[in-house]
Amino acid sequence: MGDMGDTADLAADTENWMGRLPEALRAVPLIHLAIPGSHDSGSCTITPDAAVSPDSLPVVRRLAAVFCRLVKRCIYRWSVTQRLSVTQQLAHGIRYLDLRVSSKPEQKELYVVHGMYGAPVSGVLEEVNSFLLQRPNEAVILDLQHFYQMTPEHHSALLALVVRTFGPRLCPVVRSLEEVTLSWLRARGFQVIVVYRSAAARGDPSFWPAGSWPTPWPDTTSVPAMLAFLEDKMAARPANCGLVTQCVLTPDVRFVLLHLWSDLQRSLAQRCDAAILPWLRQLRPGPKGVNVVIYDFVGSACCLARAVISLNRPASPASPAS
Known part of the structure; x- marks a missing residue:
């Protein structure tokens, strides 16, 4: 049977979906595949008693200092965007991770943050x-895309940590992302592409610049506004770069105050997922199509990762001339 038949159960084995792609798709540039990703991937490690981080609004940090436990419980409900561990997210098919990093007073370690x-x-x-x-x-x-209270020394330590962890499996920057396919990566033993959205990594061949994978942010609580924004950005995709489609709704302070006893999942993410699934099924990967799709709460009832993986299909053979 042809490649199309081979893709019938493509999303069945989410732990190994890239390795199970037909040869024709392994030869497609990574920027022209549909790849599921998680939004604020590291927020799964936040606990209700964690310290408020520097990416929180100044007013929130001041309130937390005065009304510690009460305010922190509220921040927690709106900061956590993932409940599955990073390993579990990867097992669900996620192949793009969004990490935000900060230093911590009197600590040598660097931490993931989101509120x-x-x-x-x-x-x-x-x-x-x-x-x-x-x-x-x-x-x-791996998209290291926001940094807080980071000195040049902190950046140097983080860059060294990434290189030390992945070593020769880090994919270096190449002239054209059109060259980078799964077959190309496998032949060279590369498994990790790191996008580092800071000038601290400029010129380092192990770290891809921000422009290689633009990640426009809808910044809205409205589903129609989000979808219109995402469609506009997809239609305007520049050549030779990926695109991160952020299928997320973002609360502002007013929204949180109006839904104070709720949380991100109940008030926004469930509504967002319900709209995204039928919208996604109409899309296709390609130069002006979808590439990386990120969303909140991987593993929730709506299995968006499988839907994204299933968008990958080999090109249909050209019809014979009549």
């Missing part, structure tokens, strides 16, 4: 490393 401090970055990277060591045909895009 509150999560786990040390070193532990998160080691989870990715362990997953990939057991699956040589899989690859992950």
Whole structure:
């Protein structure tokens, strides 16, 4: 049977989906595949008693200092975007991880953050490393995209940590992303692409610049506004770069105050997922199509990762001339 038949159960084995792609798709540039990703991937490590982090609004940090436990419980409900561990997210098919990093007073370690401090970055990277060591045909895009209270020394330490963790499996920057396919990566033993959105990594061949994978942010609580924004950005995709489609709704302070006793999942993510699934099924990967799709709460009832993986189909043979 042809490649199309081989893709019938493509999303059935989410732990190994890249390795199970037909040869024709392994030869497609990574930027022209549909790849599921998680939004604020490291927020799964935040606990209700964690310290408030520097990415929180100043007013939130001041309130937390005065009304510690009460305010922190509220911040927690709106900061956590993932409940599955990073390893579990990868097992669900996620191949793009969005990490935000901060220093912590009087600590040498760097931590993942999203409103509150999560786990040390070193532990998160080691989870990715362990997953990939057991699956040589899989690859992950790590997007280190926001940094807080980071000195040049902090950046140097983080860059060295990434290189130390992944070593020769880090994919170096190449002139054209059109060259980078799964077959190309596998032939060279590369499994990790790291996008580092800071000038601190400029010129370092191990770290891809921000422009290689633009990640436009809808910044809205409205589903129609989000979808219109995402469609506009997809239609305007520049050549030779990927695109991160952020299928997320983002609360502002007013929204949180109006839904104070709720949380991100109940008030926004469930509504967002219900709209995304039928929208996604109409899309296709390609130069002006979808590439990386990130969303909140991987593993929830709506299995978006499988839907994204299933968008990958070999090109249909050209019809014979009549």
